[in-house]
Amino acid sequence: MQIAIVLFDRFTALDAVGPYEMLSGVPGAETFFVAERTGAVRNDRGSLRLVAERSLGEVPAPDVVIVPGGPGQSARMEDGALLDWLRAADATSTWTASVCTGSLLLAAAGLLTGRRATSHWLALGTLERYGAEPTGERVVFDGKYVTAAGVSAGIDMGLTLLGRIAGDDRARTVQLLTEYDPRPPYDAGSPEKAPAALVEECRARSRFILT
């Protein structure tokens, strides 16, 4: 089994590494990072580089495709090479998944039309404009399509998907070994829970990013 995590310039690191950490130990599976070209790919902050070990062309038919998000997504909504690859990979994948605004790329490739899906809370409107049916859930399964909400939701998505792929006991073991018993020090992880002023500030700033 091949699990391919797609990288692109200005991706969000935790979007990619969260599901990677959950899924990379699947027995018999090979997990790798893939990008248009092999080599180091820089994240949204500019201070982290993760190496894409294979090019898209070298991996025509992975079993699992995972697309992270990040501000770099917006420049790729008409990226023929990436969207063509996503469509071709999806034709034979067992699971096609995304984290955060990665779902916008799946939607732009036409893969989420009419499907229940999610994205970063700031991107749900855009997701709808690209033909999906956004939900407020953290992890959404619709057939073989699995989408996660913003950034850290990729961990929950990865662990849930691991359970489907390798069984509940394997997933529980990974949860135990990664000590995934979260205790956020604040309770501001969703627009419903965060102070209204912070939510508004984020919305105002995002108008320049998400269009």
Next chain:
Amino acid sequence: MQIAIVLFDRFTALDAVGPYEMLSGVPGAETFFVAERTGAVRNDRGSLRLVAERSLGEVPAPDVVIVPGGPGQSARMEDGALLDWLRAADATSTWTASVCTGSLLLAAAGLLTGRRATSHWLALGTLERYGAEPTGERVVFDGKYVTAAGVSAGIDMGLTLLGRIAGDDRARTVQLLTEYDPRPPYDAGSPEKAPAALVEECRARSRFILT
């Protein structure tokens, strides 16, 4: 402000990237990965490489030091260059922090002697043998020393530390933007919660790793 995250061969990716994602946007701070030599550093699974942008020698006095864990830690408990660097950096740091078995490296450098600290649940005995006073908490502050439990606990540590460095509102904004409102699909994230058989299996396997 300089925030240096230390990489070494066979580190655990999420240990490093969790706190990175929380802390890398601190206004006025520069966050980077550092290792004995610059260049790509391979993780514990062998399938991920993260680039160390600077060498230890180039960063003599960061304000914040973060040491991730991972199986590669055990080969570095007598690594003179790394432990010397940790001691020197700690002499002027504002915060000295670790995730998972990274605390064993801080302890081996003599920095946690007599201090309350934590580590991966499988490493608490080793942490004690190196002179620290292990606690079962997920994130432990003792003066300027901040230690986190296994792997994913680095996210909680990073967010808590962000609050101390940049204020509660900044931390809440990062929590909101990373949608850190976790919903693990299982409840097996600690040895108290996981099925006893899985806990025993992990303990048995770990005897070969943690000594």
